[in-house]
Every structure is written in structure tokens, then in C-alpha cells.
Amino acid sequence: MQLSKNVKQMKFMQRRYGQANAAEEEKALMSKVDEDHWVLDLPDLDVKESKFEVEDSFVPFENLQFGRFSFKGMNPVIEKLMANEKAKVQAEESDAREKEIAVSDEEMAARYSSLIGTIGKKFTKKRNRTGTMEESDIKKMKFMKPSDDD
Amino acid sequence: MAASMTNADVVLPGDVLTDRLKEITNKKVRLGPGLRWQSKDVVACKCGVLKSREDHAFWIDNHQRRYIPAKGESIIGVVSLKAGDIFRVNIGSNLPAALPYLSFEGATKRNRPNVQIGDLVYAKLLVANRDMEPELVCIDGSGQSNGLGVLSREGFMFKCSLHLCRKILSPDCSLLRVLGKKIPLEVTVGMNGRIWLRCRSVNDTICAMNAILAAEYTPEQNLKSMVYKIFGGVAAV
Numbered sequence: 118m119q120l121s122k123n124v125k126q127m128k129f130m131q132r133r134y135g136q137a138n139a140a141e142e143e144k145a146l147m148s149k150v151d152e153d154h155w156v157l158d159l160p161d162l163d164v165k166e167s168k169f170e171v172e173d174s175f176v177p178f179e180n181l182q183f184g185r186f187s188f189k190g191m192n193p194v195i196e197k198l199m200a201n202e203k204a205k206v207q208a209e210e211s212d213a214r215e216k217e218i219a220v221s222d223e224e225m226a227a228r229y230s231s232l233i234g235t236i237g238k239k240f241t242k243k244r245n246r247t248g249t250m251e252e253s254d255i256k257k258m259k260f261m262k263p264s265d266d267d
Numbered sequence: 268m269a270a271s272m273t274n275a276d277v278v279l280p281g282d283v284l285t286d287r288l289k290e291i292t293n294k295k296v297r298l299g300p301g302l303r304w305q306s307k308d309v310v311a312c313k314c315g316v317l318k319s320r321e322d323h324a325f326w327i328d329n330h331q332r333r334y335i336p337a338k339g340e341s342i343i344g345v346v347s348l349k350a351g352d353i354f355r356v357n358i359g360s361n362l363p364a365a366l367p368y369l370s371f372e373g374a375t376k377r378n379r380p381n382v383q384i385g386d387l388v389y390a391k392l393l394v395a396n397r398d399m400e401p402e403l404v405c406i407d408g409s410g411q412s413n414g415l416g417v418l419s420r421e422g423f424m425f426k427c428s429l430h431l432c433r434k435i436l437s438p439d440c441s442l443l444r445v446l447g448k449k450i451p452l453e454v455t456v457g458m459n460g461r462i463w464l465r466c467r468s469v470n471d472t473i474c475a476m477n478a479i480l481a482a483e484y485t486p487e488q489n490l491k492s493m494v495y496k497i498f499g500g501v502a503a504v
Contacts, residue, residue: 188447
């Protein structure tokens with residue numbers, strides 16, 4: 118369901134929708150800036166698919182941090198900002214780690230297909246459980262006479 | 268030229284680096300600062316060390332003091348003029364940048380932000396084209412400042428090389444963490460080679476500035492002892 122923009126702007130909706138809309142709003146801001154610029158009225162050049170992507174800034178290449186820091190309570194606002202940033206980085210790292218160690222869909226499917234019996238057992242009552250067991254299992258559970266060497 | 272390609276990774280302006288990128292087929296290659304793509308060739312346009320990353324990103328790391336605006340970078344500017352509905356801000360590049368007064372947090376047409384000539388602002392470059400006036404903002408897309416805005420007048424700003432700013436901002440550099448353990452301080456690092464400091468005393472400010480400037484050629488493992496030396500103590504190893 119799509120909520121209207123006015124509803125999303127209300128204070129109590131900010132937490133939920135504020136983050137999601139940030140990128141969109143940035144785009145809108147940029148397009149407004151672009152509209153302010155004068156351009157020649159020419160047909161659009163067809164952009165050829167290029168192998169290279171050119172970027173002027175060092176920031177994405179060297180993973181540079183945001184440039185404001187505060188230590189030992191010099192500026193509590195900035196310290197809060199730093200803590201948020203740190204939490205974000207850590208969350209990203211743990212997400213990446215999880216992705217690495219998580220079980221893939223194929224693995225999951227293979228495992229479950231071999232586990233049908235085990236899971237099935239969960240849904241039978243205890244009394245009926247012997248019925249689902251195989252003959253060999255019943256044979257194995259015969260009474261074993263204790264040795265009388267004492 | 269072949270010598271320069273094998274000899275570490277030092278490149279000079281005009282070096283053609285296409286051969287080096289040839290082995291990467293079907294993947295998109297990202298070219299960073301210092302590299303230009305001219306009619307099928309990738310050419311270096313700065314002298315420095317060619318760096319690369321596994322995800323096919325290449326850039327040149329060099330020593331430079333002149334700032335060239337790049338979109339999205341955060342910089343420290345000095346407000347030099349109030350002109351109608353924009354502030355002119357000196358950011359150390361070839362042209363002064365424009366900062367509209369509406370691009371501050373909570374600013375409206377009626378409620379102008381309190382910015383005086385000579386104030387320092389930490390702002391983000393929204394537009395940075397080669398032959399055009401750069402444009403700054405002090406808010407993000409959702410209208411929040413998130414650390415951008417006017418810097419307090421109690422601080423002290425000094426200039427350094429762009430390379431040092433990048434070194435300090437790199438996640439592997441422990442300089443600011445070490446300094447922060449020693450004294451209470453607030454630091455703002457602009458990508459345009461300006462650093463703003465605020466400490467409790469003048470003495471601390473001078474020491475912190477010396478430590479930051481000395482960090483440019485100090486290897487990572489010596490940073491801690493260097494900071495302790497400047498503050499007149501012995502590093503606890």
C-alpha cells in the first residue's frame with residue numbers, strides 16, 4: 118500500500134519512512150539543481166556502453182570516513198553522530214559475514230529432502246511413533262540381559 | 268615508459284595505462300582521480316602512485332595542496348561574501364563556491380541562518396563541474412544537517428596537504444583515536460586540505476596541530492609514540 122507524501126512527512130512516520138525516502142529526495146533535489154542549469158537544446162546523444170566509469174572523488178576509492186570527530190565529550194552532538202556511524206559500519210560488516218556463513222538455498226533443499234523422516238516424526242504422537250520406525254530399529258531395541266558376573 | 272610501469276607503481280602525467288587494464292575484460296573498470304580516459308586509452312594526468320582495488324578500481328595517490336572540487340566531498344569553507352540569497356565561500360579551489368542560505372537546517376525565507384563573513388562552514392559539494400562555480404549545501408536530502416553547518420568560532424583552522432586529510436580520514440589510521448584518548452578535542456577534516464580543531468586550552472591546540480602535521484610522514488605503528496612524545500609523556504606500550 119502506498120501512503121501519501123503528506124502522511125509520510127508526519128513526525129511519527131519519520132522513523133519508518135525517513136530513511137527510505139532520503140535517496141529519493143536527494144534525487145529530487147539534484148534534478149531541481151539540474152533544471153536550474155542552462156543547456157543547449159540539442160537532441161540527446163546516445164551514450165555508448167563504456168567499459169570505464171570515471172569518478173572525481175577519492176572518497177569511494179579509499180573508503181574515507183565522514184570528517185567530524187569529537188572525543189571525551191567535547192561536542193556531544195558529534196559524538197552521537199560518530200556512534201551512529203560506527204553502528205552502521207558494524208551492522209554492514211556483520212551482514213556481510215552472515216552472508217558468507219549462511220546456508221545457501223540449494224544446501225537447504227538438499228538437507229531437507231534427506232530429513233523428511235526426521236521431521237515427520239515430530240508430527241506423530243509418541244504412542245504412534247513406533248509405527249513409523251523401521252523394522253530394523255525395533256529389532257535393535259530388544260531387551261538386553263545384563264551380564265551376571267558379579 | 269615500460270620502466271615506470273614496472274618500477275613500483277609510480278606513474279607520470281601522459282603515461283598510457285591501457286595495457287595494464289587489458290586483462291580485465293567484460294567487467295566495468297572504475298577510474299578515479301588522476302586518470303583520464305581519452306579515445307580508447309587510459310592516461311595518467313598526475314604524477315603519483317597508481318593504486319588499485321580488487322573490484323577493478325584504479326586511482327592515483329599523490330601529494331597535492333591544491334583542491335579540485337569533486338561532487339559529494341565534504342569541505343571546510345570560509346564565508347567571504349553575502350550576496351543576495353547565497354553566501355560566497357572560499358573552498359581553496361580555482362573558483363569560490365556558492366552556498367544558498369536555504370540549504371541550512373531549519374532555514375526558511377523568513378528565518379535566515381546566522382552566518383557572518385569570516386565564519387567557517389563544513390559543507391558538502393552538490394555540484395562540482397570543471398568550469399563552473401561549485402555549489403555547496405549544509406543539509407542532506409532529507410533536510411537534516413548531520414554534522415554539516417557553521418563551525419564554532421572557538422576553534423582553530425590550519426591548512427595541510429590533501430594527502431594528509433585523506434590519511435587521517437582513512438579507517439585504518441589511528442591518529443585521531445590516539446589523540447582523543449589523550450585530550451578532549453573536536454576535529455573537523457575537510458577534503459580540501461583544511462583541518463579545524465577545538466580543544467580545552469591553547470596548549471592542547473598547539474600540541475594537537477603539531478601531532479596532526481607530523482602524522483603525514485609517520486608510519487602507522489609509530490603514531491602512538493609520536494603523539495605521546497609531543498604531549499610530553501612516555502607511551503605505554
